[in-house]
Amino acid sequence: MTVSVLVPSSLTREAEDKREATRKLGYVARAATVFRADRLLVYPDRGGETGRFDGGFVHTVLRYAATPPYLRNEVWGMRDELEYVGVLPPLRAASQTGSESNGSGSTRQGIVTEVGPDQRVRVNCGLQHPISLNVPSQMKVVEGERVTVRISSRRPVRAKLEDSPLPGLVVERTDLSTALGREDAGVCIAASRFGEELTVGRLETLAGRIERDGLTVAFGAPERGLPDIFGIEASTVSSSDEGTTDDGVEPTADPGFDLWLNTVPDQGSEVIRTEEALFASLAPLSLRE
Known part of the structure; x- marks a missing residue:
């Protein structure tokens, strides 16, 4: 809905x-x-x-x-x-609050701060430091772009990029x-x-x-x-x-x-x-x- x-x-x-x-x-x-x-x-x-x-x-x-x-x-x-x-x-906003669980986690917005080699980028998504993530094969991102990040754990950090609308x-x-x-x-x-x-x-x-x-x-x-x-x-x-x-x-x-x-x-x-x-x-x- x-x-x-x-x-x-x-x-x-x-x-x-x-x-x-x-x-x-x-x-x-x-x-x-x-x-x-x-x-x-x-x-x-x-x-x-x-x-x-x-x-x-x-x-x-x-x-x-x-x-x-x-x-x-x-x-x-x-x-x-x-x-x-x-x-x-x-x-x-609830959708912008990261999860502490080890389950499927929650989605939040991030911004790409650096595009590196081998389909990896650094993303600022509100954690203590920008995190390095793999870019899914179907995605193409550029520096400064806002992306969706799913965080399943903060300690240790477990997260991934999702090819989905921003939460x-x-x-x-x-x-x-x-x-x-x-x-x-x-x-x-x-x-x-x-x-x-x-x-x-x-x-x-x-x-x-x-x-x-x-x-x-x-x-x-x-x-x-x-x-x-x-x-x-x-x-x-x-x-x-x-x-x-x-x-x-x-x-x-x-x-x-x-x-x-x-x-x-x-x-x-x-x-x-x-x-x-x-x-x-x-x-x-x-x-x-």
């Missing part, structure tokens, strides 16, 4: 300064990590960007946050967008149609206070399909919800119960989504921040039958 989270490039439009914008993005990355999202995708909202912290800033800070701490200096160096990354909350949260920029059109997009949900209210019964019908097909859920920006971003009337996004299918997914005004969902019915605050909406939405949608 693949879980993708979509946030707009205008995500930090209300931030007063770079420190506040960076902190907000840190909580977005943390929410995606807590609920084991596979992808955090930044879609364009040019009309909502203020110019100070555009999509490039949002994408860069989120990618930095998703980079394991032991690789950050080597991967990113010094960049203007990263001036206040010290305020980012630690993600402590942890993947951050990308993409347009909405591409994200919703992926083969593994699964149930595509627009999180909005104008959507159908999430109930126990609706969650029960959704859970089975999400577990089977995966989930893609999109969020809006401060003072700019999804209807505003997509240029549609809020009154048209909610379907009637007559259109509900057996798996709880309903046709909507926007053909890109399977349904619009209000995950905080009867909200007590007039405004729910995007980072709060991520926690409020991903928590129930992560429940399984």
Whole structure:
């Protein structure tokens, strides 16, 4: 099952300064990590960007946050967008924690620091020193490339390179149609206070399909919800119960989504921040039958 989270490039439009914008993005990355999202995708909202912290800033800070701490200096160096990354909350992603067992171990990211002869490379993967590893015959790596390392033991060190996607949260920029059109997009949900209210019964019908097909859920920006971003009337996004299918997914005004969902019915605050909406939405949608 693949879980993708979509946030707009205008995500930090209300931030007063770079420190506040960076902190907000840190909580977005943390929410995606807590609920084991596979992808955090930044879609364009040019009309909502203020110019100070555009999509490039949002994408860069989120990618930095998703980079394991032991690789950050080597991967990113010094960049203007990263001036206040010290305020980012630690993600402590489970997939980035090495195993002390002698079993199959766990995977973590590494970066190739040196390519040597005889299909061997040195890799920094967060251990005390870079380690020398054999490169599988089907792999070709270059210096500076990020790779997947499986560590089965740290004392003594036993590890190997794997020809597989990097573990942890993947951050990308993409347009909405591409994200919703992926083969593994699964149930595509627009999180909005104008959507159908999430109930126990609706969650029960959704859970089975999400577990089977995966989930893609999109969020809006401060003072700019999804209807505003997509240029549609809020009154048209909610379907009637007559259109509900057996798996709880309903046709909507926007053909890109399977349904619009209000995950905080009867909200007590007039405004729910995007980072709060991520926690409020991903928590129930992560429940399984």
